[in-house]
Amino acid sequence: MMKKICKCLLGMLLLIGLGFGYVQYKFITVENSVTNYLVHIKPETSYKTEPFIANLPGDKNWMVSVKIEGEARTYFYYVNKKKQLVLESYVENGMEYVENRVVK
Numbered sequence: 001m002m003k004k005i006c007k008c009l010l011g012m013l014l015l016i017g018l019g020f021g022y023v024q025y026k027f028i029t030v031e032n033s034v035t036n037y038l039v040h041i042k043p044e045t046s047y048k049t050e051p052f053i054a055n056l057p058g059d060k061n062w063m064v065s066v067k068i069e070g071e072a073r074t075y076f077y078y079v080n081k082k083k084q085l086v087l088e089s090y091v092e093n094g095m096e097y098v099e100n101r102v103v104k
Contacts, residue, residue: 026062027051033085034064034077037104045069054078060088077103 031051038047046069054063059080066075073092080086085104089096 023053030062030077030079031064033079033104034066037077037085038066038068042068063088 028051031049034049038045038049048067048069049064051062051064054061054076056063060078063076063078066077068075073090075090076088078086078088080102084102087099087101087103089098089100091097
């Protein structure tokens, strides 16, 4: 009986660990794509990135917000199925402007 409980607990911990690992993997890959893009277009600019789950369908679910120092805008990027970086939208003065255009 004790063996079954231990196996069950170990299995649950493994599943939770795999789920957490997958989320972290998606965050890191999208954030790295955005960072590489920003380094190429604005190499000497300071910026802050923050990956998040957007609760949108498909690839739009894994997004990164970017706040560039000295700009009023906050940009939102995701990586599509073709591994292209897409500027989904930006927010300026509380207004959202939808772009949905491939930038890289």
